[in-house]
Amino acid sequence: MPPPRSGDVLLEARSITAMITPSPPHIPVIILELEDGREFTLYNVPFEIVQALNRLEENEEISAFGQRETLFDVLADLHSFIEELGKHLEHVVIDEIDYTTFLYTAKVSFNLNGLYMIRRMVPSHAIFLARLFKKPIYVSKRLVDEQEEYERRSHEEEEEEDLQP
Template sequence: MPPPRSSDVLLEARSVTAMIIPNPPHIPVIVLELEDGREFTLYNVPFEIVQALNRLEEGEDVPSLGSQRETVFDVLTDLRSFIEELGKHLEHVVIDEIDYSTFLYTAKASFNLGGLYMIRRMVPSHAIFLARLFRKPIYVSKRLVDEQEEYERAAKEEGEEDIQP
């Protein structure tokens, strides 16, 4: 069930791509492709989330062992069948807040506990991982997407002005 619509339009994420930006400095990001064709990017996400999301997308249920230590995301992926109850209660994730003093986003994970709804404020990358783990929808505030595009446009224009003689 989609989240209740408010005055803020919510855009559903059609796909999730987790990667490391190849150009230095290498930055781990999550890119959400939205239903209106635009993208919403979360920068500087934990590297472990990028790895875990890529394992989920590739269908790898067993983390690559070897010299690497496992993360909580590896454990959750491995024990998915044991925590199915959590997945049954998770309805969706919504990224709809930003703290303008820190420029950090907040996501809300919505759980239906038999008619009692519980909303947990979470780190967006963690909420996205849960949603992907249990194949639940992810929504992003159109307002935040618009603001991110405007910020990136202004930053690009400023950078071009600095280069011009």
């Protein structure tokens, strides 16, 4: 069931790419391709989330001898044991930003037999849960618009600095 519509338009993520940016500085990012064709990027996400999301997408198991596993690896490997959690998870909505820290917040909705519970989470962790259980992810259009405007301004400022003698 999609999240209830409020005054904020929510865009569904159609695909997710978790990667380390190819050019320096190498930054772990999650890029959500949205239903309107735009992208929403989460920067500086934990590296282990990038690895775990990529393992989920590739159905890859942990096989490197001696490699330490993360909580995300364990959750993915024990997927069948935590299916009950997935049955109650409905969707993830990224719709908040703290303008003092510039950190986003995701709301994860659970339906506990008619009783709805919403938990505020770190977006990358919420995205991992949604991907683990194949649940929809939504992003506030307002946040996407704000991110695009911020990136446009930053790009213009960089160009102006490059023109300075």
